[in-house]
Amino acid sequence: MSRVEVEALGERAWLLRLGEGIDAGCNRRVHALARHIREQAPAWLEDLIPAYASLAVVLRIDAVEARTQARDWLVACVESPQPPDEAIAEPVEVPVLYGGDAGPDLPAMAEALGLSVEGIIQRHANGDYLVAMLGFAPGFPYLLGLDPALAMPRLDSPRTSVPAGSVGIGGHQTGVYPRAGAGGWRLLGRTPLQLFDARREQPALLQPGDRVRFAPVDAGRFAELARSPGGIDAD
Known part of the structure; x- marks a missing residue:
């Protein structure tokens, strides 16, 4: 080292x-x-x-x-040299409803990147991500592993309100907003999972060093998961 x-x-x-x-x-x-x-x-x-x-x-x-x-x-x-991981942990699966109201920046991203909306979704969901760190807000995961073809700069003017669970791209990173609030990342979808809950023994769902995979879901499945324990609408 x-x-x-x-x-x-x-x-x-x-x-x-x-x-x-x-x-x-x-x-x-x-x-x-x-x-x-x-x-x-x-x-x-x-x-x-x-x-x-x-x-x-x-x-x-x-x-x-x-x-x-x-x-x-x-x-x-x-x-002192650190030994490599003997076993690679299974990735945490994060369901995502892509596009529509959940991903308002997808059409503009597709035009800017020269890709189809479906192509962006496929590339994003096929990524194998690593939680590099938590920051910005409690439980906000900065994820490494974004397909370089999807890299996009942050918005020139940040939104004053981003819904909880929004999945976005900022530069060469992707991440998930755990709570509603302001933010300037390009939004391409939303997860129904509650990423941060201070009442849990481990408040942040994702921890530094975790592997993450995104799994596309439809609106019906999103609503079902959002209402279930651990969902953003569970309360």
Whole structure:
């Protein structure tokens, strides 16, 4: 693993920088390092927050000497090769109703990209995605693995309201809005799943390092899943 840069985040956290920008290989190293640290379970570890090219390590301690020891331990972890995953986890299937009111940007995307609406749906649903990180809003997954032919810049003027469950494309990434709110990604569909629920033991449905596959559904199936436990209309 390449040399790491370590920065202090306040008095109880270290930020480990493994690279720069959006790079799938670097992101895999971030998740491998996070997995290794969790497996070692040092007593001072409180939380790990993976990003595209960095890992924030939150400590239970704030004493200077203890923080320094934790830093040295983390640097040693980075400099030690991490074993590859012995088993590839099954992807989380995320049903999506593509097009229509659920995907208002599909027609304009098809025209801009020189593809049919059906072609965009097929390419998007055929992707094998990795949750690179959570951010922007609680439970919002930034997904790597988008077909390069589907890359589109964000809207010039963000929408003031995006429905919960909306699936969008922003640059070379795809993602899902867990809650209603403003946003500028191109919307091509909507999932009936509730991606974030603070009442659940694990509030975020998708976690950093998870694999994801999108599965097209029709309006009837969308409504059924939305009303079922774990759906956006279940309450």
